[in-house]
Amino acid sequence: MPTTKANGINLYYEVHGQGEPLLLIMGLSLNSKSWFRTLPALSEHYQVIIFDNRGVGLSDKPNTPYSIELMAEDARAVLDAVGVESAHVYGISMGGMIAQKLAIKYPERIRSLILGCTTSGGANHVQPGADVSMLMLSRGSSIATPEEMAWATAPILYSQSFLENHRELVAEDIQKRIEIPILPYAYMLQLQACLTHDTYNEIDQIQVPTLVIHGDADKLVPYENGVTLAEKIPNAEFLTIQGAGHIYVTEENDFVNNRVLEFLKSKL
Template sequence: MRNLLVLLMLLSIFSAMSLPPVAMATERPWQQLPEPKPLPDPASSGYAWINGIQLYFETFGQGEPVLLLHGALGNANYWGNQVPALAKKYRVIVIDARGHGRSTRDGKLFSYRLLAADVIALLDLLKIDKVSIIGWSDGGNTALQLAIQHPERLRRLFIFSANYKPSGYRLDVDQNDNFVRYIDLARRDYQRLSGKPHGYEIFLQLLSLFWGSEPNFSPEQLNRISLPIVIAAGDHDEAIRREHTEALARMIPSARLLILPDVSFFAMWQNPQLFNQTLLLFLAGK
C-alpha cells in the first residue's frame, strides 16, 4: 500500500509538470533524454481485434520473428532507433500495448497476465509459433509473465529495466529530470495517438493501481524459467534498484546479468549504437 500511495503521488506530480529545458551539451549521456527517431515505413500494419480490444501493430523486415514490447506509458514508436537495425535480419513486430498509443482498452484492470494474453492472441493471429522478445520496463515484465506461462512460444528474451516485485521501484524517481521529461513526452504522444486523447489522467490512475500491486513473481516461478535470457539495465537506471535487478537475474538459472555503461532507463535512446549491437549479439546467440 505504501508503494501504491507513493506511485500515485509521483504520477500526480509528474502530470502537473511541464517539460524541463532541453539537456545541455555538458550533461552526461545518462542525464539526457533524446527522443527516438521515427519508425520506418512498415511492411504491414493494422489492428488485431483480440480479447475485447483493438491492438495496434506494425511489422518490418523478414526472417526469424522478434517482438519488441515498449515500456510504461510508451508506444510502438519508441523503438524507432532499434527497428531499422533489427529489420535487416529479422521480422520485427512492434505493438502498442492495450490502452497505450493507438490501441484501445476495455473495462478490465491492467495485469501482466492480461498483457501476456494479448501477445499470445497476436502471435496466433500472425501464425507465429515461436518468437524472441525484447522487453523494456512493463514490456520486460510482460515477457517474464510469458516465460512463466507460455515458454513453448518463446525462443529467447532480452529483458531491460524490469522488476519482479513492486518493491523494485526506486522511490526517488521523482527527483530525476529525465522522468519528468519522459512523462511529459508520454502525455503528448498519448494525446496525439489515442482515440480518447482526453482520457490520459484516468489512464495514469489505472496504471498506478496496476504498478502498486504487480508484478508479483515468486522465486519458484522465476526459478523454473530455462529459456536463454538476459536481464539488463543501465548503470544509471532511474527506475529500478540495482540490487533488485541483480536479484532477479540470480533467481533465473538460465539468465545472464548485463549492466550497460553510461546509460539509464532510456538506454535505447541515449546510446542506440551500443543498445542495438547488444541486441544483435544476443539474438545471434553470442
C-alpha cells in the same frame, strides 16, 4: 492498419523485416512508436513485431482493470495474429514484466528472452526514491500538457549527464511519445498493473536463453532489480550499461542494439 481482437479489445500491431520472429513489448505509458531507435537495426535481421499495449497508441483503451497477466495474454494474441508459433521476445520496463509473464505461462512460445530495465516486482522489488514514486503517481491527475509532463519526468528517466549533454535526443523521444498521448485514466490502469506485478517466486521457471539489460543509473527501476533477475533466472546473461538511466535504448542505442543482435544470433 492491422489490428487483432484480444480479450475483448482491438490491438494495433505492425510487422517489419524478415527472418526469425522477434516480438518487442514497450513500457509504461509508451506506444510502439517509442521503438523508433531500435526497430531499424533489428528489422534488418529479424521479422520484428511491435504493437500497442492496451491503453496506449492505436489500441483500445478500456476503462477496466489491467494486469500484467492480461497484457501477456494480449501479447500472445498478437503472435497468434501474425501466425507465429514461437518468437524471441524483448520487453523493456513494463514490457519486461509482460515478457516475464509470457515466458512463465507460455514457455513453448518463447525462443529467447531479453529483459530491459525491469523487475520481478513484489516484496523483493527495490523501490525508487520517494520523490520518483510521487512524481509517477501524480501523472495520472496532472493538469500539465503531455509535453510538459514528459519534460518533468525526464530527470528520472535519463541520467543527469545524458540529459545535460544530449537534450536534443531527449526532445526527439518526447515528440514521439506525445504524438498519441496517453489518457490519464489509462496511465493509472497501466501503473496499477505494474505495482501489482510479482514474478519473484516464478522467474526461476524460465528456461529459455535470457539476457538482462540494466543501466546502473536507473532511478525509476533501480539497478538492483536487474541484478535480482539475472541471479534468479537460470543461466541468464547480464549486461550492465554503465552510467545509463532508465531509457538506455536512447542513451546507448548503437551499443545496445549491437549487443542484442549478438545475443540473438548466438541463440540461432
